[in-house]
Amino acid sequence: MKMPTTWDGWAARISLYVRAGKQLLNEPRFPVRIEEVALHYSREAFPQDPILEVRGENCRGKWEGALVPKEDRSGWGLFYDSGHSSKGRKNFTMAHEFGHYLIHRSLIKKPLFCSQHDMYAWDSAYAKMEAEANQFAAMVLMPPDDFRDQTKPFLAPTLAQFEALKDRYEVSLTAVVLNWLKMTDRRAMIVVSKDGFIDWAWGSEPLYKSGVYFSAKKETIAVPSQSLAGLGSATGVTELRHPAGIWNLREGVLESVVFADSHNMTISLLIYPKHGPSRSEESDEEPELMDTYQAFERGQRP
Ligand SMILES: [Zn+2]
Numbered sequence: 001m002k003m004p005t006t007w008d009g010w011a012a013r014i015s016l017y018v019r020a021g022k023q024l025l026n027e028p029r030f031p032v033r034i035e036e037v038a039l040h041y042s043r044e045a046f047p048q049d050p051i052l053e054v055r056g057e058n059c060r061g062k063w064e065g066a067l068v069p070k071e072d073r074s075g076w077g078l079f080y081d082s083g084h085s086s087k088g089r090k091n092f093t094m095a096h097e098f099g100h101y102l103i104h105r106s107l108i109k110k111p112l113f114c115s116q117h118d119m120y121a122w123d124s125a126y127a128k129m130e131a132e133a134n135q136f137a138a139m140v141l142m143p144p145d146d147f148r149d150q151t152k153p154f155l156a157p158t159l160a161q162f163e164a165l166k167d168r169y170e171v172s173l174t175a176v177v178l179n180w181l182k183m184t185d186r187r188a189m190i191v192v193s194k195d196g197f198i199d200w201a202w203g204s205e206p207l208y209k210s211g212v213y214f215s216a217k218k219e220t221i222a223v224p225s226q227s228l229a230g231l232g233s234a235t236g237v238t239e240l241r242h243p244a245g246i247w248n249l250r251e252g253v254l255e256s257v258v259f260a261d262s263h264n265m266t267i268s269l270l271i272y273p274k275h276g277p278s279r280s281e282e283s284d285e286e287p288e289l290m291d292t293y294q295a296f297e298r299g300q301r302p
Contacts, residue, residue, distance in 0.1 A: 031170035056082025099136030158256035210276030
């Protein structure tokens with residue numbers, strides 16, 4: 001059988017393999033058990049060059065996942081960081097490394113180590129190989145047909161709604177939200193902050209096109225002090241509709257938050273109004289309000 005040559009070709013091939021296997025075993029379609037899939041599929045399709053083991057290793061956050069050729073070139077080892085408790089993160093990482101194996105292994109001459117940040121590189125401008133592995137993982141674990149059906153009823157989405165999908169697909173909350181941002185026609189953004197500063201953020205295409213985007217990689221940006229992320233978990237509030245001037249100078253924003261117990265990490269989902277302010281309104285900006293917001297609306301898409 002002719003082998004695919006692109007990440008989406010591979011994702012379609014593996015999705016088909018998974019569905020056929022699940023039907024044969026009379027199992028529910030989700031979640032996809034990527035560890036079993038990687039071992040079985042690679043042995044069937046590439047008996048000379050299979051994945052020989054999938055294993056967790058506590059690497060203390062030095063890397064999130066790795067694809068390592070055996071010294072005798074008899075096959076590959078697929079590793080994930082077992083040092084944290086998130087089942088979803090491990091599953092996504094395994095799918096990401098399986099993607100590298102299928103799409104890139106002929107290019108990999110030495111062990112490939114992927115960081116946690118690599119798992120968030122869904123934009124091809126950042127790093128082609130990492131973006132391809134992430135897009136592969138997302139498509140296999142959260143197939144677009146099912147994902148669209150699940151998210152269609154979300155009118156004003158909050159993180160609480162995405163939590164249920166995280167369990168359905170067994171992926172991390174950020175992976176579910178990024179997958180939605182990639183396909184939605186809503187203006188929305190995920191902001192991940194640590195210790196009160198924005199670590200990274202990613203907005204949907206419609207939001208980007210309306211001129212709202214920023215880069216926390218280039219500048220240090222504090223989360224707005226009146227935002228839920230800024231106020232912290234002590235308030236007990238996890239969803240709030242803000243007026244203009246909190247997250248965005250000109251627009252009110254619906255913010256929902258999840259406070260992760262580890263690493264003082266906060267995830268905010270910001271839902272903006274369906275349509276951005278018109279260009280003519282932009283000239284009415286008040287200069288004294290421009291500090292944080294200016295950085296927030298000016299930088300480059302990561
Ligand atoms: Zn990678």
